[in-house]
Amino acid sequence: MSEAAGTNATAPSARSGAVIFIFVTLLLDMLALGIIIPILPKLIEGFVNNDTANAARIFGVFGSIWALMQFVCSPILGALSDRFGRRPVVLLSNFGLSADYVLMALAPNLIWLFIGRAISGITSSSISTVFAYIADVTAPEQRAAMFGKIGVAFGAGFIMGPALGGLLGEIDPRLPFWAAAGLSFVNGLYGLFILPESLPAERRAPFKWKSANPIGALQFLRSNPTLAGLSLATFFGQLAHVVLPSVFVLYATHRYGWDTGTVGATLALVGLCGMVVQGAAIGPIVKLLGERNALFLGLVCGALGFVIFGAAPTGQLFWIGIPVMALWGISGAATQALTTQLVAADQQGQLQGATSSVQSMSELIGPFLFTLTFAYFIGDNAPLKMPGAPFYLAGALLLLALAIAARATAAKTTA
Template identity: 75%
Template sequence: MLRPDDTTSDDTILNNTAPPQAPRRGAVAFIFVTILLDMLALGLIMPILPKLIEGFVGNDTAQAARIFGLFGTAWALMQLVFSPVLGSLSDRFGRRPVILLSNFGLAADYVLMALAPSLAWLFLGRLISGVTSASISTAFAYISDLTPPDRRAAVFGRIGAAFGAGFVLGPATGGLLGDIDPRLPFWAAAGLSFANALYGLLVLPESLPAERRSAFRWRAANPLGALRLLRSERTLAGLSLVNFITQLAHVVLPSTFVLYATYRYGWDTRTVGLTLAIVGVCAMVVQGGAVGFIVRRLGERGALMLGLSAGTVGFLIFGLAPTGMLSWTGIPAMALWGVSGAAIQALMTRLVPPDRQGQLQGATSSVQSMAQLAGPFLFTLTFAYFIGAGAPLHLPGAPFLLASALLIVALVIAVRALRAEERKS
């Protein structure tokens, strides 16, 4: 049994044999800025990309929606394929060159999309964006290199806040720029990525010494090969399954929340946008400021259980709340759910040696991409079925109740996996 104030108990259960280097503030700050700008750049083009596609197909909204869905699927597939490749390359050649080349590549890609004369060129740019954005897995490996195991959850939490900040600020800024010129958000995204790459050339040191690098193997650098790493150890396999289920549950928000809130509560676009912004801000506060405190008090395992339990309650509130005002009471619980992501990342890094951290993060990103591919179909079809005429029960909140059930399953698997590891030690 762990004591609430025991901050080292997890170290005796899940060990990483080689100690990392002392963290460098400038380098960790750069990784934070890199992920923030990557997410900000993605968010910048989010509100304008569907309109740009619509313009290429003669303002046919239905056709534009189908093509936009294809763009999203293609982007996720590129993430699935190239996250383990870039992760393995970073294990072989170091984190710095992979991160910097990806940043320069992302900047060039946004220039390509800003100048795209046709839908085919725009689609090509989206494919390249999926490849270069896959470097986020390398950024997480960089953090693992520099941060002691008992501090990783807190640092991963702060990095997670960058995701929230980018998605809160990006769409709002992109919408304003898109009103001026539909190509302007792409130029802004290119400028941000290029400036960040130049900044990295000046401040980003290499985090993986030559003696801790591993050979590049294509068997490990493809999605199926990367998943072998996740199955190589029982606790790691269990935590990877928990990660997949939680990522799958998260997809309910981008895939159905707008449709659900509009259908059930009659919200307009402004109210939906405000609610999503509040969700993002609350998540940023929790991940940026509360994760470290919670992990110190509960340990990484306790933080994981707390986060999954909070997410379960939050989704239940979203799915059952009869009014929009009551649904807002689920936002704090949903924000607290974010603690679980940082905790599970930290726990998994303890189970993999330093020379395979890039491969681990690549495999983890591939798992997340799988969830992003499967989730939209699962939740939109569930929503459509339970509001349809043939449904045995009219239940608009069914997708959120399903997400809540998934988190209960994840919680059970996490408890069993960590108890098995404790018995083994």
């Protein structure tokens, strides 16, 4: 481990206000993103004369371009934050997102909406910079707990954003975009006056294109065997996660006959359980078990949760799997903590950008993998009817991630 990665020269007390801002930043970002989730497919549908099948295909293309922009731009923004500091990247992203949501609110056709979605993928790539900021201001042994607490913002945004977007969309389908623009703009103003820089000038690294591109980012992750193994485990874990946004609604409707209200309530329960784990459980569990064992526990719980989802013959039994699945969140915070200890202070942005690119790769592959699996196993030509097949596949991917992470970290623990 780099010596720079294991020290934290800035007193945590001096940065408590900055950590609060980062929490608020992520919360508002997730709210803004969540607000448009329930309305964007409807808006697309309106542009294609309410042709649902065509709208679904276009929505899939929109999701792919968003993930592609994340894949390309996350390492660039991460490297820029290592060179110029975290503050300017975070602030420019907030104001850029605000302008982009205005563009989508005014979009007269699908082409402009597509452009807006691409820009959103670029500006949302700064989330990797936010995680680098946390690594800057938090001691290595405290990072897992801090990443968990910051993860509460994701859960809260996941609960409140779609609900607010649905309410606003009933008034006007463009209104959620205006609300998202306002949230991002207020967030930018808030940071402009409050957010301090976390990366001192003496700890910054020169910007290099060879490392600030997706290929260079992946090569960076291969620079350390433990980092490479954890990154590969992260890829399979993120790929497994894509099953939820890809097939959950289709699965719940097909197998349990749920209406939109039940689906929404279930998603809210998912977010609530995730918040409890992220905010209250990660710190004590990591302190008790250590980061490596906490990582393993999270992956096992995630795999078990997916098995419950796939096997549950009733909606009530499906709900039993939600708190089990929520414990999977432990692994994400533990992985973040382990990887940040493997690179120097002036490489934290590069690390987070590269990690975001890995996640984006999974988001490009996952929707096709899980929707095709679901369609095959409920189709007429399936060797047996198994609507839960995508969840079994996701569980297997988590067990593969567990095996890779165990091997990657074995040398670290015996060194």
